[in-house]
Amino acid sequence: MTWNRGTGTGAHCKRPADRPLRRPRPKPTRTKAEGCERICGLAQKIYTHTLPNGLVLVAEAMDWLESAAFTLLLPAGCSHDPSQRRGLSNLTCDLLQRGCGSRNSREFLEALERLGADHSASVSGAHMSFGAAVLSENLPATLALYADMTLRPHLPSDQLDEARLVCLQELRALEDDLAHKVMQLLRQQHYPDPWGRSAQGVETEVEQITHGDVTQFFQRQLVPRGAILSVAGKIAWPQLKEQVEQLFAAWSDRPVAQTSEVASLGKYRHIEHDSSQTHLGIAFPSVPYGDPDYYQARGAVGILSDGMSSRLFTRVREERGLCYSVYASCHSLKGRGSVLCYAGTSTERAQETLDVTLAELVRLRDGVESAELDRLKARIKSGLIMQQESSASRSHSMASDWYFLGRVQTLDALSRIIQDLSCDSINQYLRQHAPSQFTIVTVGAQKLEVPVGIS
């Protein structure tokens, strides 16, 4: 939706965003970190501190900014939803924001907005996450609000039905947003449950959720062990550390329940939908962020999809005009990773789009070329440096670093890893991990022929 992009009422772009735009809430979190210190000529000031209750605080002082931003990851993602209660984490996330400490729902939101906080909340498989960017002088007051929300939420039972309606509206809206929906279905099809779940859950189960379910989920999952608070921007570390210790000291340490999994669903699923468009989702196994080979995989996917000279954009769109939007990206869960691809096209061109896209994925096993890699490195390098312009972007990256790596990747270390990528290293990786075992999901008027022998 181009509704509030600030470029006019309905501006249309040459190249779509890599991921489909969604409504303002919930805002997606980033899932990987990239940075570089040496090429910026800056010594990064990165700090970490673990509270006795297990909460990890990571921070980077970015003195050249006026803003500060934080990301709070709580180990309360939808993979922890009990069976028959899928959607519970999402509903809990909504109810959490309806009053805490001395403030009711309205007072909480107004306090945030008076601080000028650009705030967001979302739920992924692993985490419930909250974040905000503010002018740096308002960071302490903003953190205090979120500490109240985390430790002293009202979870008002008289607003459960409203919160449930919000969640049901989200589920219904998703039925119309097929580009988004096909990627949710793809993750469900591809990963063993509960790792492929979508946060919105299942309508019939959301309808059954009781207030007791919410309070139990809160007690069980909103715990400091496994929680990460990441702060970036114009900050003073000693004061920040002291404030966070005070704010979260009363949060008592509790063990987190383990999750068991069931097998993934299999190769191909088609969802019939009366539409002139067919949306294609393709997944294949890869390595997750944190794996020693991650950047080899990331390099290969970059050559597939980063930039206007990337293979998918060139072969599927530029040379054949098959679609407006096509992309691939690395998707990481802890200990498990995949490459997820999307293409949306008109129904009569869907089969050709699938065939050409799959052929490009398979062709990766023939290797990548140095000119492609050089372009990718240039794009990543500028992306890393520009990350230094945004406190929100850095706080997301650092939180994700801590979750996957247990440390913050300095931009310097990352720039060395990117510099050291070579065609040989990527091609060796691709020989061992040639794209195969595809999971395919289509949404549209016609089922497609999924070629045999590609997996």
Next chain:
Amino acid sequence: MEFRKHVLANGLEIVAECNAQAYSTALAFFVKTGARDETADVSGVSHFLEHMVFKGTATRSAADVNRELDEIGSHSNAYTSEEETVYYATVLPEYQTHALELLADILRPALRGSDFDMEKQVILEEIFKYEDQPPFGAHEKCMAAYFGSHSLGNSILGTVESVTALTPDAMLKYFQRRYSAANIVLVAAGNVDFDDLIRTADRLCGHWPKQDAHRTPGRATPQSRFQVITKEAATQQYAVQISSGPAADHPDRYAHRLLATIVGDDTGSRLFWALVDPGLAEFAAMSSYEFDGCGIMMTYLCCAPDMIAENLQCVRDLQREAERQGLRDEELELAKSKVCAHVVLRSERPSNRLFAVGNNWIHRQTYQTVKETVDAYQAVTMDDVRRTLEQYPLTAGTTVSIGPLREVACPV
């Protein structure tokens, strides 16, 4: 932070906000042309041309353009709106000259027939895509219904028929008429070497022909309509509503934006508390947009079909309440905090300042610092907001609803 400007002999303007501390350099050509500058027989040509600009020049193929933009690590794109077409790239400062060379070269596209036919397919796919995703073209349909025959009602994408019928020759004629040097502004923000920017621009753009491409905005005669378009496959019901607003050069635009924030921001507004917080609507928000000659307030609503009539009535009641009883001082103060914080937070990235500086220049021929923008919002009084509400009533305008319903009750 320093503002610089320069005009080439052929009338091409260059403006820049230079910040030697910035990590990146953002560059754009703002071409003052868009859907409203099209005649019906070439509907969609501005947007199609925007795509063709990336398809190669006399010396570069389409693949060369894409490859070189990536080689310098640029984050580049383009967009077309009702009244501008913008080509932009953000790069590390050392690539400023190379980026400008590329952007300047592609602004003189080859418009080759074979590329034209291939890209036409992509444009048609884009049209199908927007027809098939929320809100199913409701924005453009509402603009068309509200503005009637006025040029701001023109479609940006065009129709399948108009795009199919377009020829390279018609596009070339449009290009020659609209891409005049005097109708283009080169805008830069961030770590800019301005002297080099002028030298490079003069070398590459100094020969671009200049002719009069002045737009006569024409007087809009807003329509009051209520339309329902049935889209059976849709799950939710959508509504877009347009009422009037101040033009891009009108001082009341700040008050109008604050009004939109108070009544219809996507969180914490009157609409939010009435419809979104209780779960009656999935999304409900208002936003103001300014154009050359007039402006609009746009309200957007998405909800379950059985709630649409009630929700539209609720929106109407809230709008009427604002008109009759006004707004509260504390709401105005809260709106100022939100809007000003947003302006300052966004300003940290040169790629965002680029659009603030560029839009300001093409609409008002002025430069405004971040502080001046914040001060302008802070200076808005309740009287300003009241006057704006009287001048541009929220309750008068056009509504288009799209979704599975055949009929929707018009709010009273």
